[in-house]
Each structure stands twice: as structure tokens, then as C-alpha cells.
Amino acid sequence: MSLEFRAVAAHEISDYVRVVCTAMGFPFNPDRLGRSSVPEHEIRYAAFDGDMLVGAAGSFTFRMTVPGGVSPEIGGLTHVGVLPTHRRRGILTGLMRGVFEENRKRGQAVSALYASEGVIYGRYGYGMASLGGDIELPRHGTAFVDGPQVDAHVRYVTEDESIPLFSSIWDRVRAESPGMCSRSEGWWRGRRVGDPDGVRAGRPPLQRIVLELEGRPAGYAFYRSATGFDGFHLVNTLDIVEAIADSPAATRALWRWLLDLDLVTTVKASLLPPDHPLFFLLASARDMRMRVSDNLWVRLLDVAAALSQRKYNEGPPIVFHVNDTFVPSNTGRYLLENGTARPTDLAPDLSLDVNALGSAYLGGFTFTQMARAGRILEHTPGALRSADLLFHSPRAPWCPEIF
Ligand SMILES: CC(=O)SCCNC(=O)CCNC(=O)[C@H](O)C(C)(C)COP(=O)(O)OP(=O)(O)OC[C@H]1O[C@@H](n2cnc3c(N)ncnc32)[C@H](O)[C@@H]1OP(=O)(O)O
Incomplete structure (x- = not known):
């Protein structure tokens, strides 16, 4: 051959x-x-x-x-x-x-992916960079803790109406959420809010809603609702494909509206981040079963350029020795100082494979966590903690769609 x-x-x-x-x-x-x-x-x-x-x-x-x-x-x-x-x-x-x-x-300088199987991409230098969870919530567990009541208005929108409304909300939320990606109009239509028969494959139709607070679009969701019968009882499953809101008040109002839909017995949503606000909105988060799995995988194609593209918290300089078998030109020592990385001859503080650096890149995993699994070597005492503080992100990385 x-x-x-x-x-x-x-x-x-x-x-x-x-x-x-x-x-x-x-x-x-x-x-x-x-x-x-x-x-x-x-x-x-x-x-x-x-x-x-x-x-x-x-x-x-x-x-x-x-x-x-x-x-x-x-x-x-x-x-x-x-x-x-x-x-x-x-x-x-x-x-x-x-x-x-x-x-x-x-x-x-960076490649990211969703893996069909976790074992495939480590050999090419990708590291698991975020976690995502599929939730299942029975109707009896949907009560919220007390919170401010807001005057929210929800309406259904067509595919055409949804694109400009949803994309402006998405772009506001995306700016603050590591892992979220830009979407062209074609992406919205072809991969998110469009619902052609050949992709729907027998599932219920996609419903699209927008939520307004004080007359301003502040959240959106699209979902499918599947109807079944248990004897004479309707047992509907609500499958939330994506629910995004641009403030705490909008998040609360959007999820309350979704969880209050009539006839729904079970609510499902997929690819939620492990720090989703629902954990603190629900009166009993225990009723929400979340099955967590690997989400994004990240690969630094050019280590110096990739490290220099993100921002860091305050902290002392740090030298990494990076090993990269699939792209050997990346192998070497890098000094990360004042937000910029460059090759160096200085002695390393930490040694790691390029995969581990990919896992830390979006702030989803700490160096300490990976060192505990034997994936990182600390040469300078305290370097793991310094690197953790430098790379920390207040929000867990989140990519709510498989691409
Ligand atoms: C980002 C995405 O698109 S994810 C979607 C990935 N696609 C799929 O899962 C579709 C179904 N699977 C496939 O099409 C193929 O099996 C692929 C693409 C996963 C692998 O293609 P192949 O041409 O067989 O891979 P290739 O021969 O280059 O394998 C390279 C190495 O990976 C290993 N490998 C490849 N696929 C797998 C797998 N699914 N499980 C375990 N090991 C694997 C091979 O054994 C080989 O190991 P070696 O270097 O130690 O010998």
C-alpha cells in the first residue's frame, strides 16, 4: 500500500x-x-x-x-x-x-479538540484541559434557594431570529470563559440553531428561546422535549442543548424557566462545567446527578508562542523543561517571566511533557494535581505552588459543544 x-x-x-x-x-x-x-x-x-x-x-x-x-x-x-x-x-x-x-x-500556536476516545490523542501531545458534566435532574429536585425575583420575559424565536440575538449574548459570556470559541453566522446556523432532518435523525424538534431582563436580551437556550407515556401519565424528558446567560440574575431566571416547563419529569443537560452555578442555585444539589468526563484537550504546537498568548496572575519567573516527542523542536527549557515565554539555558524549576502543559494551559488543572500523579517533576521547592498561582483561572474552562 x-x-x-x-x-x-x-x-x-x-x-x-x-x-x-x-x-x-x-x-x-x-x-x-x-x-x-x-x-x-x-x-x-x-x-x-x-x-x-x-x-x-x-x-x-x-x-x-x-x-x-x-x-x-x-x-x-x-x-x-x-x-x-x-x-x-x-x-x-x-x-x-x-x-x-x-x-x-x-x-x-494551540490546537484543541474533543476526543471520541480518551486514549487516542496523548501520543500526539494533547493533554486533557477541562472537565464537562452531563446532568440529570428529576422534577422533585428542581427547587432553588431563595434569591432576588427579577422581571424576566421569555419568548420563542425562529432560527433566523435566534442567530443575532444568541450570538451577541454568547460573545459577552465567551469573553470571560476560557475554552469558549468564536462562532460565525454559518456556524450558528449549520451547527447550533439549525435543525435539518438529516442531522435531527428522528429526535424531537429544536426549540429556541430568548430571555429578556429589563427589555434587554440577557440569556438564551435551545432544547428538545421528548414525550413518552407511563400508563396514562406523560413522562417528558427535557434535553437542554445549550443554556447561556450573561449575569447571575439572568442565569437564575433562565434555569428557573427551563426547570418549570410543564409535564417534564426529568431534565438533562450535557457538557456543563464542574463549577456551574446550578450547584449553588439548587436547594439540594444532591438531586442533580452529574457524570463528569474529559472535555477539551489542548496541544501547544509552539510552546513559547502559546504560553505568551494567555495572561497570568502575579508571581515570580519560572523555568519549565518541556519534553515533546511528536514535535521535537518544542523540546527544551522555557523561561516564563512577566507573561512572556522564551527559550533559556537556566536550570529548570519544573520538568514535564508538553501534554501536562496543555492540561494546565486553560487553568482547568493544577501542576500540583498532575505532580501527584507523577506527571511533573519539581526541581525547585515551591515551584509547583508558584506555577499553580500563576496559571490559576477563577472560572473552570468550559466548551459547551463537541466540535
Ligand atoms: C477530534 C476528532 O475528530 S475525534 C474522532 C476520532 N475518530 C474516530 O474515533 C473514528 C473511529 N476511529 C478511527 O477512524 C481510527 O481508528 C482512528 C482515527 C482513531 C485511528 O486511526 P489509525 O490510522 O488506525 O491510527 P494509527 O494507525 O495512526 O495509530 C497510531 C497509534 O495510535 C493507536 N491507536 C489509534 N487509534 C486507537 C484507538 N482507538 N484506541 C487505542 N489506540 C489507538 C495505534 O495502535 C497506534 O499505536 P502505536 O503507535 O503504538 O502503534
Whole structure:
């Protein structure tokens, strides 16, 4: 088998999407192709066996908020799939080299992804960078603690109406939340608020609501509500796809409205951050079952540039020795001082793999936590604590959608 790795030409895009759908077990149809054709999808890379496309990997270009409220352009790894007939022959490894090269050409110092399986991406230098939880809340557990009553108004909106309303709220919240990404209008329509049959796949229709406080849009949600019967009783499950609000008052009002929908027996929501305000809104958080799992994975493609892109808390300089087997040019010592990282010959305070630095990057995990698992070596006493304080983010990183 002789393989060729190269960028995908325009006339090969449907083959590229078809291979990903076949590998993932998704139906392939025009709606799937539309979902993939967002403006962010700039990099499409593939492996060819003769003239047959057999493996795919892509990268979205978007801005991701990092600690300090800055939002550098990053690569969002996506559309990874190798045909079952061609697995375990090194095709993914070849694709990863190609996509990283394309990311670097665009000056993207960081790549992030959602993994289909946790075991795949560590070998390419990614570290688990945030946690996300799926919640299930029975109706009897939805009471809130006392709080201020606000005059909130909720209305249903169409797909077209929702895009400008939701995107302005999203952008306000995104600016303060590490892990959230920019969304083009095409992204909103193709991947969030659009509900074409080929992607809905038999599920109930998507409902979109906007919440106004004092006449100003302050929160939104989109959800599906599935109806079932238990004898003569309706047992509805509310599946909240995304609920975002721009203030504590709006968060309370939005979730209260959602939890009070008639006939709902169980409320579900996915990909919530482990520090979601619901824990402190609910009178009994115990009734909310949260199943936590890995969320974003982050890979520093250019260690010095990536470290210099986020902001830090006050603290003394620190020297990292970074080991990177997949991108050996990253291996070396880096001095992080006054918010800027550069190569250095100084003795290291901490030694770690590039994966661990990716895990710390968004502030989702501490150096101390990883050192306790043997993933980081402390050479200078106190360096773990200094690094923890430098990198700390007051909000857990949160990416509420799988890309
Ligand atoms: C960001 C996203 O898009 S996530 C979506 C990822 N896609 C999927 O899960 C779709 C289904 N799976 C697939 O298409 C393929 O199995 C892929 C893409 C995961 C792997 O592709 P392959 O071409 O088989 O990977 P490749 O042969 O390059 O493997 C490289 C190494 O990873 C290991 N590996 C690859 N996939 C897996 C896996 N799923 N579980 C465990 N190990 C794996 C291989 O054993 C190999 O290890 P080695 O270097 O020690 O020999």
C-alpha cells in the first residue's frame, strides 16, 4: 500500500465527509455535508490509497478564550476518521503531522479538540484541559434557594431570529470563559440553531428561546422535549442543548424557566462545567446527578508562542523543561517571566511533557494535581505552588459543544 498525504481539493470534500461518517458510524447525507461546510473549516487533510480517500483529519480556525480574557486564533482538530479497512497502519499519525503543519503555517500556536476516545490523542501531545458534566435532574429536585425575583420575559424565536440575538449574548459570556470559541453566522446556523432532518435523525424538534431582563436580551437556550407515556401519565424528558446567560440574575431566571416547563419529569443537560452555578442555585444539589468526563484537550504546537498568548496572575519567573516527542523542536527549557515565554539555558524549576502543559494551559488543572500523579517533576521547592498561582483561572474552562 503506498499512501499519499495531502490537502483535500474542493471536488473531494464530499469524499472527505463520507469517510469521516463511515469511520464514526454517522449517516452520510447532504445535511451532514452542510454541517461540515462552515467557514471555520479551513483545513481539510486526507490520506489517499491510490485515488481513494481513506483517512481524513481537519481543523477549524476559530478564536478561543484563554485565561485573562484574550482570544487568540487556534486550530480546532476535527473530522478525524480512517476507514476500517485501513486502520492501525499509521494513517492517523501521518494526518496529524499534516494538520499540525497547516496550523503552524497559519500562525496557530494551540490546537484543541474533543476526543471520541480518551486514549487516542496523548501520543500526539494533547493533554486533557477541562472537565464537562452531563446532568440529570428529576422534577422533585428542581427547587432553588431563595434569591432576588427579577422581571424576566421569555419568548420563542425562529432560527433566523435566534442567530443575532444568541450570538451577541454568547460573545459577552465567551469573553470571560476560557475554552469558549468564536462562532460565525454559518456556524450558528449549520451547527447550533439549525435543525435539518438529516442531522435531527428522528429526535424531537429544536426549540429556541430568548430571555429578556429589563427589555434587554440577557440569556438564551435551545432544547428538545421528548414525550413518552407511563400508563396514562406523560413522562417528558427535557434535553437542554445549550443554556447561556450573561449575569447571575439572568442565569437564575433562565434555569428557573427551563426547570418549570410543564409535564417534564426529568431534565438533562450535557457538557456543563464542574463549577456551574446550578450547584449553588439548587436547594439540594444532591438531586442533580452529574457524570463528569474529559472535555477539551489542548496541544501547544509552539510552546513559547502559546504560553505568551494567555495572561497570568502575579508571581515570580519560572523555568519549565518541556519534553515533546511528536514535535521535537518544542523540546527544551522555557523561561516564563512577566507573561512572556522564551527559550533559556537556566536550570529548570519544573520538568514535564508538553501534554501536562496543555492540561494546565486553560487553568482547568493544577501542576500540583498532575505532580501527584507523577506527571511533573519539581526541581525547585515551591515551584509547583508558584506555577499553580500563576496559571490559576477563577472560572473552570468550559466548551459547551463537541466540535
Ligand atoms: C477530534 C476528532 O475528530 S475525534 C474522532 C476520532 N475518530 C474516530 O474515533 C473514528 C473511529 N476511529 C478511527 O477512524 C481510527 O481508528 C482512528 C482515527 C482513531 C485511528 O486511526 P489509525 O490510522 O488506525 O491510527 P494509527 O494507525 O495512526 O495509530 C497510531 C497509534 O495510535 C493507536 N491507536 C489509534 N487509534 C486507537 C484507538 N482507538 N484506541 C487505542 N489506540 C489507538 C495505534 O495502535 C497506534 O499505536 P502505536 O503507535 O503504538 O502503534
